[in-house]
Amino acid sequence: MAKLGHYTDLGNADRLLLQDFEKEELTFKKRDLVRREGEPTRSLFVVKRGWFFGHSMLPSGKRQVHRVFLPGDFIGTHEIVCAEATYDISAASDGVLCPFDKSGLKVVFTRSPRLTALLYSIEALDQVTQDDRLRAVSRMDAAGRLAHFFLQMFSRLRISGEQVGRSIRLEMSQELIGDTLGLTGIHVNRTLKQLSDEGLIELSAGVLTLTDEAGLKALCDFDDMHYRIDTSWFPDT
Amino acid sequence: MAKLGHYTDLGNADRLLLQDFEKEELTFKKRDLVRREGEPTRSLFVVKRGWFFGHSMLPSGKRQVHRVFLPGDFIGTHEIVCAEATYDISAASDGVLCPFDKSGLKVVFTRSPRLTALLYSIEALDQVTQDDRLRAVSRMDAAGRLAHFFLQMFSRLRISGEQVGRSIRLEMSQELIGDTLGLTGIHVNRTLKQLSDEGLIELSAGVLTLTDEAGLKALCDFDDMHYRIDTSWFPDT
DNA sequence: CGGTTTTTTGAAAGGGCTCAAGATCCGTGG
């Protein structure tokens, strides 16, 4: 709710509808599998605590991390159209999820055009973010991809209402980051070292510090404008 | 409307709402710029005829094609959250677009929960498609990426209600395909030749034929399940 | 404190890129 509230004012009725999404809680430990690819997508989730990620294997044995889910994110909204899950979901750290039924959205769609518009926008925003990621993964070298990934991560965390300074706890192994960016864990390691040597980042004991944010931005043409959405066309209620 | 009707039955009221999206027409010639990155996103489009594509430049001089838009597709729905366009849009072939105002969606959201759910699903489906594309671009070699791209293209065209056999007219240069897949036009050319030599495809005079669809699928782990959506949770009206 | 998961580092191989240049295709104007 903190995250959604970041974008627009919510009426009381809308707050009540949203509360229904966080009634239940499920606890997971790092490396736990939340759901396997191919399972019926009965429920969606809201991330309450911790980091999660969606991933799938390729026949070649390579793994792709499709998304990283942070506190406040919805999990599975984009797969709602599929009868079966399109990829696995696991916990990147210890964490808590709130599951709710697909049909919960039906209620929102019927009762609150404004909240619907907001959900639609969240979905759309997610796509803009993914698009940006595709651009980085598809066209940049290792240093650029990492810079882009870190900046996007910071940007997303800042929105969820958490206090984020220049440092965060990175709840992902270098291998996992590699699978997110289409790189080998090994090469992630080498590139990370390079970025450190150049004074752009600092990384120790799982804590990542952006020493030179401007320098990182220059490396990957990052533009943070995505995170304020245009609500001018929203219905009033 | 043919495309949306592919997914679910539309009531009369919904058909009327949709008709409003195709009132105007704009004609473009191959290579025309439809809209530039940074422009205010006043209107969205429906593709009536021809192929279009969204693209952006990187500081390195490389170009990324974010999406290819085919007849029946909406253009710009995912960017509706941004006040400004996130990338350029150009015509890949001669074609016709139907522009309509952002606020057209407001009407849909307010009047028809069912149509709203459908639009939301289209958006979500698009994301599943893009996710799949990311997986290919991020983790497969050139042959796999091309195979995946072609199969996805065929699959999308089949849904739009057009009659598609084993051949289509490919309205994209090899360079453009390269920019879509994170490859050089030159390397696309070489790989295309390789695929031909192996009897998987045939390509001449801009017409692409999938000679061995199963072979291509094996190359890229393609799964076409995405194109039937789950409407079980849709509101009734 | 022992086992597992991560991080590091080295050396060699490979897929895709760059640079270059010719061949083709195609729309346009005469």
Added chain:
DNA sequence: CCACGGATCTTGAGCCCTTTCAAAAAACCG
């Protein structure tokens, strides 16, 4: 209907970023 110029397709050679394979050091967890 033909000629011209730009776009697109081809092909060759050498280079570079990233991957592989291997193995040791560190860090983490119960």
